Amino acid sequence: MNRDAMLAQLKEQQIFDIVIIGGGATGLGAAVDAASRGYRTLLIEQYDFGKGTSSRSTKLVHGGVRYLAQGNIKLVKEALRERGWLLKNAPHLTSVQPFIVPVFSWWEKIYYSVGLKMYDLLAGKLSLGNTLILNKKETLAYLPSINPQKLVGGILYYDGQFNDSALCTSLAITAAKHGAVILNYVKATGFIKEKEIITGVELEDTLANDQYAVKAKSVINATGVFTDAILHMDQPTHELLVTPSQGIHLVIDASHFKGNHAMMIPKTDDGRVLFAVPWQHKIVVGTTDTPIHVIDIEPKPLAEEIEFVIEHFNRYTNASITRQDVKTVFVGLRPLVKSNNIGSTALLSRDHTLVVSPSRLVTITGGKWTTYRKMGQDAVDNAIFVSKQTHKNACRTQTLAIGNELEKQRAIESIIKDCPALAELLHPQYPYIKAEVVYATRYEMAITVEDFLARRIRLLFLDAKAAIEMIDLVAVLMANELHKDSNWVLSQKHSFETLAQQYLLT
Secondary structure: OOHHHHHHHHHHHOEEEEEEEOOOHHHHHHHHHHHHHOOOEEEEEOOOOOOOHHHOOOOEEOOOHHHHHOOOHHHHHHHHHHHHHHHHHOOOOEEEEEEEEEEOOHHHHHHHHHHHHHHHHHHHHHOOOOOEEEEHHHHHHHOOOEOOOOOOEEEEEEEEEEOHHHHHHHHHHHHHHOOOEEEEOEEEEEEEEEOOEEEEEEEEEOOOOEEEEEEEEEEEEOOHHHHHHHHHHHOOOOOOOEEEEEEEEEEEEHHHOOOOOEEEEOOOOOOOOEEEEEEOOEEEEEOOOEEOOOOOOOOOOOHHHHHHHHHHHHHHEOOOOOHHHEEEEEEEEEEEEOOOOOOOHHHOOOOEEEEEOOOOOEEEEEOOHHHHHHHHHHHHHHHHHHOOOOOOOOOOOOOOOOOOHHHHHHHHHHHHHHOHHHHOEEEOOEEEEHHHHHHHHHHOOOOOHHHHHHHHOOHHHOOHHHHHHOHHHHHHHHHHHHOOOHHHHHHHHHHHHHHHHOOOOO
């Protein structure tokens, strides 16, 4: 997947069956779906793939235990089915994660054991493991860091875990292998219309400041929290569809929460869910659900959110972490579908919504990572229908393999064979090597230092200080691949260090 080659395809082709705006989970899922069916597909992303919400999740592929408590059986059942397919289709990026729900009364033990048994049953043949009821001693063995005060026992259940932005990259590569044109740093600037119907999209390559116009039989808006901006580009009087909220996650060393089992507190003081999840040899702790009014591509944590997560983690464990123990903090925005009758964003539906505008623009929003495949399928089905396109192949994505880890490993080995020095570590405390920078730049469309350190590897989301310490090496390696000069290196170092400071609490 090479950006110059993709731009050449864009210039040559110029007519597409489906143009997708948005390179997060939903847009990339739609691109894989459309391209694998045989439709001429273009996906454009204003920033980098997964730059927004799709790289800032709790790293869980799950049915949604709390949605079961809300009585949304349909959403949970669909998500559990999608969870099972994702784990089968991307085994190199997913895993099964055991969870413990600690309980502090006999009533809680009965209530949560019944709910989680039902959760397991709803998964059917795609179940990841049997739910077990634990006594206090067993719970303490699985969660050695939990605060034993008032603990009665726990419930053991299983969910999925994944690397979100790596999955974005794999989806982009998969779509490209099926013939899609996939481009990051390309922005939709306007629609071309005939008799009020969208027939094309005006584009800008934000790196080169080049302008393009492509013809499109159908356009899908899959821009997450930026959904309304695209709707307003189509129709300035369109009512707002999305109510954004933000959730933060703190990342700490595994020494603060020992063991391989995650902890899920289903209901804190204010009704939120608290997770402590082992991930890439760290612990991800979160999350919050805070309504926001300004949408920013780099949202910032609020002081009260940080204190909420630290205070509740310390309350439920024997830890006494402070801001100084946090290796990084990352913030994601949720594109929740607007409702005038609900005061709290925590209560808004996480189910997805599909809207077809009079211009035939298909908008897909809401949902969550776990159901990205179904969202993509629904968007493509509707795009084909409203544009009256000839049906080609049926949807294939239920069983379609995502990415190719063996192919990637062979490519990295070949890079090292050509230059053995590229086998050297980028940082003494982490396993990443120089060849990975070269690979990401050549084959995964990494364009900036941030693309690599934040999303091709996850170091900014694991240890912001270590990521800053890698800047020099990464910038020089990328400059060599991209044929950039020393001014580019200095600019990249400055911009990434400025960004990374926002992920630090000290």
